[in-house]
Amino acid sequence: MFEIDLRSRKPIYEQLVDKFKELIINEVLKPDEQLPSVRTLAQQLMINPNTIQRAYRELESQNYIYSVKGKGSFVNPSSHIQNTEKIKSIKKELMKLITEALYLGITSNELYSMIKEIETSTGGGKSS
Amino acid sequence: MFEIDLRSRKPIYEQLVDKFKELIINEVLKPDEQLPSVRTLAQQLMINPNTIQRAYRELESQNYIYSVKGKGSFVNPSSHIQNTEKIKSIKKELMKLITEALYLGITSNELYSMIKEIETSTGGGKSS
DNA sequence: TAAGTGTACTATGAGTATTAATACAGTTAG
DNA sequence: CTAACTGTATTAATACTCATAGTACACTTA
Structure with a gap:
């Protein structure tokens, strides 16, 4: 596995x-x-x-x-439902990582593409 | 500090x-x-x-x-220039975190907003 | 030359991770 | 009812990592 x-x-x-x-x-x-x-x-x-x-x-x-x-x-079937603290924590970590990515020359267009790519491959079923 | x-x-x-x-x-x-x-x-x-x-x-x-x-x-004045391995590593970590964020219900629009917000606050000088 | 700087090494103790062993509680199929 | 599975917990031992203390060396600069 x-x-x-x-x-x-x-x-x-x-x-x-x-x-x-x-x-x-x-x-x-x-x-x-x-x-x-x-x-x-x-x-x-x-x-x-x-x-x-x-x-x-x-x-x-x-x-x-x-x-x-x-x-x-x-x-857990409700594993995608996390509490507010966890969501906040994820967002904070994302802000930090996106800031670092932009600083290192990864463009916002590349970031947008990544988001689209992930949405497409996961069907985006939950977020709409 | x-x-x-x-x-x-x-x-x-x-x-x-x-x-x-x-x-x-x-x-x-x-x-x-x-x-x-x-x-x-x-x-x-x-x-x-x-x-x-x-x-x-x-x-x-x-x-x-x-x-x-x-x-x-x-x-280091060239600290924003990292090698390919590092960029790849950051991208991989981003993919993982974005996937988790979408899974947990953070919408792609929220993610786009975060990127814009960061760009605005850092002047987006390097990525264009 | 004195007072700053970075860098490296050894030894020690505390905390964490992993293991081994054991035991208890619950479920289920025969 | 029992054997064989399941999760869960505890204790003890060991190894590894982290931080510290102490010390010393090399470089820079006023």
């Missing part, structure tokens, strides 16, 4: 969080779809189940998944 | 790197302007000079500043 970069400075559990978020956002993992179990994924990636659990706990705290004891962990 | 969040999980030297980049990108610090010395800033922020040096070394490796023994550290 994916791989962990053991040489990265980014902790393993954070790499997992990022990857699962990406799969959920890109709708590779669909609402209510089950995630691999903690033990199964641990074996596949050859890392400790507690580390997987650490990532899943973080994903749950960010509202991306929900977990049911005895059943498993699933994509 | 700025403050360090000791409670943050982000290392102190990384916070410094981020802050100086922001000041350079927003042209608060201008080309060839001198940065506070390692020892002076250490005293002001009450942290170790080696930690400041760690941040300055990172800024230098990212081409944002240059240093001269015996003289000091200065804003």
